[in-house]
Amino acid sequence: MYEGDWLKDRRHGYGILSKISEDGNIRKVYAGDWAEGRRHGFGSNWYKNGSYYEGTFRKNKRDGYGRIWYKCGSGYYQGAWSNDRYHGEGIFVQENGNLYEGQFINGKKEGRGVFYHFDSHQVQKGRWENDVCVNSTIEDIDYHRQSSLYPTLLRIPRINNQAVPHL
Template identity: 50%
Template structure:
């Protein structure tokens, strides 16, 4: 009976295995000046794995957890500006190189988001403070308002209800804080298609209160609608 001989590993493979980076290392990926890209941190089998710090050639800076070469775990992403200051862009959870989980994100226009992410998109429950003064709290889907939520405008007006792909859709309530009224009904593509309008008890203290009482709504037939549109056209032509 022949004896089994152990398989020999080539010298090249042995040297290759010994050359793999493991443990804490400092690596420079470009020898040109100024420095374009570098990484300082832990390695495992020649891949970033553990804690590390990376500065890319496009001046993006990441500091945090790595796994199998990906940003994975918890970390901070920032941008090095021309003034040498670091603009913090995102801090939170990562999964295989993408924002996923809970985190906070800062935007160029001054907006700030805090909540859940999925595949680099705002997805799930979150809050957004917009640079123009608006505020949104509720559900998100692929970076858009989607589901139950509350949108507060910079002037104080507030909508509470359902959103679909970033627009008011379905049943909701709109508080006209500047006029002292409340509007409740059904919305379609950001427009209230059917609903009721009532005065709030503090209407007279509103900044731009409406005439009281609210004029009665009347159902117009097709002839009245056509006549009204003709009068609007004539009036606009006369102003021009």
Template identity: 35%
Template sequence: MPFVKYPRSIEPPWKDWDKKAQKSGLRHTVYSVNGDQYTGEWLNNQKHGKGTFVWKSTNSIYEGEWKSGKRSGFGTYSVQDPNTKEYVKVYSGCWKKDKKHGYGTYFYADKEYYEGDWEAGQRSGWGRMYFANGDIYEGEWREDKYCGQGMLRLANENRYEGSWEGGKKQGPGKFYYLDKGQMYEGIWVEDIPKCGSMVDFGRAEAPCPTKYPIPEVKVADPESVLEAARTTFLEKKKMLIALLKS
């Protein structure tokens, strides 16, 4: 058979262009097709190190650290005010894989913000939430809700201290009605007090005390009676939960 000489394979031009386009180290502004832009450091063709990203569609900006193409480390996310055209800070803190993770501060409104721990983009851990109406919650969080031990102080200084679950009062806790000079201590279920006692607390300093003081409980051992009631209530609750799960 005659020898046939095939032409040597030539690498297409786009592969050479792609090699030259691989980005590493510090680069000037790189524009995306949709108008987004990034200025900063790269590694293996991914945003890595310190850099600034601007989203054209939302007029928002991120300035901070990156890892393997995602926001990771410390950084600040801001949006542009449509009226003043100035950038307003929304979140400043730690990130991991493009989500808020670690300690950081998030601004929901001018006078409403959260400072504390985050996990996978949600408030989780310890944190303090300042509400626009003057209320303040300080304590534990899980999946964006009050969960664990915490204190909710209302704008009128009344406050609840105790256990929370799913954003609601759940378990043992105390509610101080400082405006009336009273304090309730007991067990709560989904924000509703179920078993407890009310006593006068700072009645002389209260701005709006009740007309008559709470009479003294005439029981030889009121603490034992209350504790027994609490125990009975919690045992019934456990039995009900077990029954529902079975």
């Protein structure tokens, strides 16, 4: 079921798309901008699995800036999108509260980033390739370390960045 603007027999302008189930319930699917029958511009999308996205679309795909809340609090992403995937700078928060802030390419962590391990109160700064950290430093987050869910047994010492004299 569609309610909104039309142009040349296609959804064009602002409109709301809903689905009617066999039992007669109506579920909103998309509310936002349309161009030539496709989601295009700013809009909100409700997914069947319970996830919700708001942001920009281009030719029916998430593209530009947007944010998504995954079903039942299983994660959150905010940042750049391209061709329906995380692409560019963004922030991803996991269900347990841990957070990655950095670069993404084709939906995966790729490039420089910072991962906050709030469950162990540590911060990891480094470089990721294909969703895997390949080089990083990890240090304790000083505040409330004793209240972390999984604290490390020993404190991680701070790195002293002073130049070493040549002998």
